[in-house]
Amino acid sequence: MRANASDAVTPRRPPPVQPLGGGRYGFMLVLVVLALGVLVGRIVDLHVIDRTFLQGQGDARTLRVESISAHRGMITDRHGEPLAISTPVVTLWANPQELPPDNIQRLMLAQALGTDLNGFNARVERYSEREFMYLRRQMTPEAAQRILDLNLPGVYAQNEYKRYYPSGEVTAQLLGVTNVDDRGQEGLELAYHPYLAGTPGKRRVLKDRKGQLVRDLHLLREAKPGGDLVLSIDQRLQYMAYRELKASVAEHDADGGTLVMMDARTGEVLAMANQPSYNPNNRAGLDPRGLRNQAIVDVFEPGSVMKPLAMAAILESGQFDRDTVVDTSPGWMRIDRYTIRDVRNYGELDLAGILEKSSNIGMSKLVLQLDDPLVADKYRALGLGQSPETGFPGEATGSLPAPVRWSRSQWAALSYGYGLSVSALQLASAYTAIANDGVRLMPSLLKLPEAPSGTPAIDPQVAHDLLRILEESVQPGTGARRAGVPGYRVAGKTGTVRKTSSEGYQEDVYRSVFVGIAPVSDPRIVTVVMIDHPRGGEYYGGAVAAPVFSKVTGSALRLLDVPPDQHDSASSTP
CATH class of the missing domain: 3.90.1310.10 (Penicillin-binding protein 2a (Domain 2))
Structure with missing residues (x-):
């Protein structure tokens, strides 16, 4: 049966699209244009206007110097x-x-x-505002x-x-x-x-x-x-000098000590040791006294070790010679309001005997016969009261009073080493003039390319005479006999100095000093030893400081391959 054409289904058409109204379209277009404008403006701002600033900020977060x-x-x-x-x-x-907050x-x-964790967290908290x-x-x-x-x-x-x-x-x-x-x-x-x-x-x-x-x-x-x-230091000599100095300070229960060894030909410091000391690799609990280089920055009254230097001025004056005899009886004398004493009454002494016996009376009587301040002038020529010019921080100049209205007692005290102050380094430098034909050498802490010319300070013949006299002063039977070195001729002078305090000179508190030269036939080294306040009964320089010189000098001469000269006659010219 055929369907009726009128029964066919007609498909529906979609409703026609209604065009946007003019107002809505314009609004959307404005929004798009504005958005594009903002975007373009921001791009221009970032790449043109703020480009330098922003690039610098970026580099600061990535580039580092x-x-x-x-x-x-x-x-x-x-x-x-x-x-x-x-x-x-x-x-x-x-x-x-940036540290992790996690406690683990x-x-x-x-x-x-x-x-510990608590201490660490507390420290981080203190720095929390920093980077x-x-x-x-x-x-x-x-x-x-x-x-x-x-x-x-x-x-x-x-x-x-x-x-x-x-x-x-x-x-x-x-x-x-x-x-x-x-x-x-x-x-x-x-x-x-x-x-x-x-x-x-x-x-x-x-x-x-x-x-x-x-x-x-x-x-x-x-x-x-x-x-x-x-440096000018010889490490072998430095170890040996330090060892002997430390042993002596311990043996005598002393407050400290210092040792300076100089090359008698160049002025180079071969060894410089101090006690007390400290370990620079571990400074926990160090003694502040150990920080001081006493050999350069500390000064002391040198005492009798100045007598050979004063004797140089006396001999150069032309008023006396080696054969001059001085009567030191009765072993004491009054000068101004002071009494000067020797250890005992030595009677008549020649100049060599005055140095050997270390007679204060003999030195005083000789100096008081001089009209001019020759002793003070000689000390200045030997570098005392002046900077050693080593460049070491805090180096001491010492003190040498100007000879203005000096009393007779001050003149006398200067001749036997009181009334002035020196450092151990200055003392060693002064003695190079006796060891080096009258020419004083400036101390050097650096190795020198060649030997310096030095400064004439003592007449050469007087220097030779003093060296001979100082050799006699360390012979067996003298107070400095313990300074002797087997196989070598040595010369030297002891000193025993009372220490001072704010109330004046102290009783039974001393510094023991020895200055020596070796070998006499051809001087190579000058050594100064000072032991501060030795206890236990011995305090004289010949008993405390001289043995240190003997041990150190003997080892040094052998290490330096210096040939022995003991076979030379003691009366031969050095």
């Missing part, structure tokens, strides 16, 4: 043996704002640093790496150098020390810091936001290492 540490110069003895060297170390630091991670870090705090300075690279291997955020490393002193307390006061920033603080480290320190370098690097190095971009300035400093 880092300092390159300069290797501090080495200090060596005269033979190249190291006395002060710099070793690489690592300093750990942290950004407190913080506990791991605190334990690795050797501290830098030290964790540990100057660690060994191995110890620092163990902490870095924990891979904790906010922990960083910085390469530095730390000073190390192989000779420890033996050269502590002479070398001095550097601080944690490797800057010289004492001694030669301070005096020569600009030369030793060098110049740090700079490099530009790229780092990520965590501060980790991404790339080393380029070198801005190379690090210039510091220069090496070669």
Whole structure:
């Protein structure tokens, strides 16, 4: 059956799309245009207007200029043996704002640093507003790496150098020390810091936001290492001198002591030891007295060791000769309001006997016959009361009063070593004039390229005569006999000086001093030994200081390969 055409289904057409009204279309178009305008404006702002500022801010977060540490110069003895060297170390630091808040991670870090968690957290809290705090300075690279291997955020490393002193307390006061920033603080480290320190370098690097190095971009300035400093010190002699000085101070329960050994031909200081001392590699609990280089910065009244120097002025005056005889009886004399005494009544003495017996009466009577201040002038010619010019920080000039309205007692006291002050280094330098044909040599702490010319200070013949007299003063039977050195001829003078306080000279408190020259036939070394306040009964210079000279000088002459001269006749001309 065929369907009726009228029954066919007619499909529905979709309703016609109504066009947007003019208002709605315009509104949408404005929004699109505005959005595009804002976007374009922001692009222009970022890439044109604020480009320089934003690029600088970005570089500041990625580009860094880092300092390159300069290797501090080495200090060596005269033979190249190291006395002060710099070793690489690592300093750990942290950004407190980046450290993990987790206590387990913080506990791991605190334990690795050797501290407790509470203390570590308290320290982090104090620095919470900052971006830098030290964790540990100057660690060994191995110890620092163990902490870095924990891979904790906010922990960083910085390469530095730390000073190390192989000779420890033996050269502590002479070398001095550097601080944690490797800057010289004492001694030669301070005096020569600009030369030793060098110049740090700079490099530009790229780092990520965590501060980790991404790339080393380029070198801005190379690090210039510091220069090496070669001292006049002979490390072998220094160890030996320090050992003997320390043993003597302990044996006599003394407050301290100092020893200076100089080359009689050049003025170079071959050894300089002090007691007490300290270990510069471990300064925990150090005695502040040990920081002082007493040989250079401290002064004392020298006492009878000045008599040979005063005798030089007496002999040069032309009024006396070696055969002049002085009556020292009865062993004491009054000058002004003071009484001057000898140990006992020595009677008549020639000039050699006055020095051998160390007669205060004999020296006083000779000096009081001089019209001019010859003794004071001689002391000045020998460098006393003046700077030794070594460049050492705080070196003492000593004191030598100007001869203005001096009393007779002051003139007399000056001749036997009272009323002035000197350092051990100044005393050694003065005695080089006796050892070196009358020419005084300035002391040097640095190795010299050649022997200096020196300054004439004593008539050569007078210097020879004094050397002969001082040799007689250390013969068997004399007060200085314990200064003798087997196989060698030596010359020297003892001194025993009462110490002073604010109330004047102290009873039974002394300094024991000895100054010696060896060998007499061809002087090589001049040595000064001073022991401060020896106790236990012995305090004379011949009993306390002279034995130290004997041991040190004997070892030094053998180490320096100086041939023995004991076979020479004692009466031969040196």
